[in-house]
């Protein structure tokens with residue numbers, strides 16, 4: 184009888200898989216923080232940088248909507264290939280956030296550094312500790328615009344083409360002057 188490979192074993196086998204990370208900062212030296220975060224990701228064993236987007240700037244979005252009185256954000260998107268599992272990659276993202284002064288306080292509070300996993304090899308997960316794709320990516324121009332800039336063909340699993348999603352929400356980001364990662 185033909186053996187059908189065990190799905191769990193296939194899923195846990197380590198292989199290089201693509202992931203999309205969204206970086207944000209609205210406290211401290213925002214450009215330097217994003218620059219250091221990209222360097223830290225690239226120095227993480229099992230993570231290979233594939234592309235780093237231009238940096239965009241936008242008004243802080245708070246639970247009550249855009250907040251002009253809060254410090255503005257710089258955002259960027261990084262494409263990686265990784266041998267890590269999704270949870271391991273999230274743990275590395277949290278480690279790097281912590282090493283750059285991130286304090287977890289209120290929801291959508293101001294922060295030195297935020298690293299979210301937007302997509303991990305098209306996986307879908309409803310786990311609140313790691314929801315994939317990121318449940319708010321489709322409505323965030325500050326994620327979609329830099330992502331589109333590094334991958335014009337990009338698609339958000341289950342939601343469609345990034346170009347179409349960005350056109351639907353409207354691009355309220357501007358290029359960050361003088362910041363390169």
Ligand SMILES: Nc1ncnc2c1ncn2[C@@H]1O[C@H](COP(=O)(O)OP(=O)(O)OP(=O)(O)O)[C@@H](O)[C@H]1O
Pocket residue numbers: 273287289290291292297298299300301310311312313314315316317318319
């Ligand atoms: N795709 C994901 N990427 C990063 N964190 C996630 C993801 N899905 C769930 N989480 C969980 O969300 C928790 C809160 O993360 P964080 O403090 O970065 O949220 P936030 O940046 O304030 O809000 P948002 O998730 O809307 O960007 C994390 O501890 C993490 O376990």
Ligand SMILES: Nc1nc2c(c(=O)[nH]1)N=C(CO)CN2
Pocket residue numbers: 206207208241242243244245256258291297325
């Ligand atoms: N402009 C902007 N606003 C935000 C951002 C962000 O990265 N950029 N991140 C948030 C929580 O992750 C909440 N609001």
